[in-house]
Amino acid sequence: MGRIIFQRENCKPVVAPGERKLALELSRTRMSFASLANDAGEYVQVAGGPGLFLLERRGADGAHYRASQDTPVVSHPDGTKMAFSGGSMTMAQRDWFLLRQVTEVFVAFAESRGWPSYVHWNQVQLHALARTV
Template identity: 30%
Template sequence: MKLEAENSPVIVGASQAQLIKTLKKLKSYGPSSFACITDDDGNYVQVAGGRFTCFIERYDAKSKKLFRGYHSSSSTNFEDGALLSFSAGRVPLKKDEWFNIDDVIEVFSMFNQRQALPGSIYWREINVLNQSGS
């Protein structure tokens, strides 16, 4: 496993303590606003934002599909289309796609331990680019 965070050194084989420390430093407006953990097969989980305003995505290398995490019920004050701004840009989110960093730590930890991701988080496929067929 390889843990990467903006403006931080890459950590191969991150411990639980390193994972938590890296993720807790994330802030939408800070020097480190996104992170990613990747396995040897190219699957990954990534986060942008920090503290109480994060979104989570996972990539399945086999199917080449990207998924965004969401809750079964919206528990935020954000409306659909509200923007999460961070150093790599601005992403419009649905009101059920906002997470806090504790949720993110749980997802990253389970992924890092090669366990099934939490059942309380659901995943919807998202299209990042409109790709032309080969």
């Protein structure tokens, strides 16, 4: 996969972060965004925080995906807006992710492992969330 770089909005990039560093940096994301990218142009990114996030990724094929899950982790109804520094997103109940889940996804990407079983990726248009790297 090559070099891995974590970037949080308005912060210095972190090269090759481990699980503990990823967890710490993601916990510091507050109404903002962060990403983890490799040299091949693939990345995972989040918007939101501190406790709830929108999760997206870009695949090796250049396609853009938004994560969802079958069992919602919040009681927010569909149509609730999540505000972050880049604007706001209208969310479906199944599109919200907890910090621990986002950390698991970032670690899976960093270690080239399979995605956690609860994550489903749905292809979206590239304008859905601006790339942060």
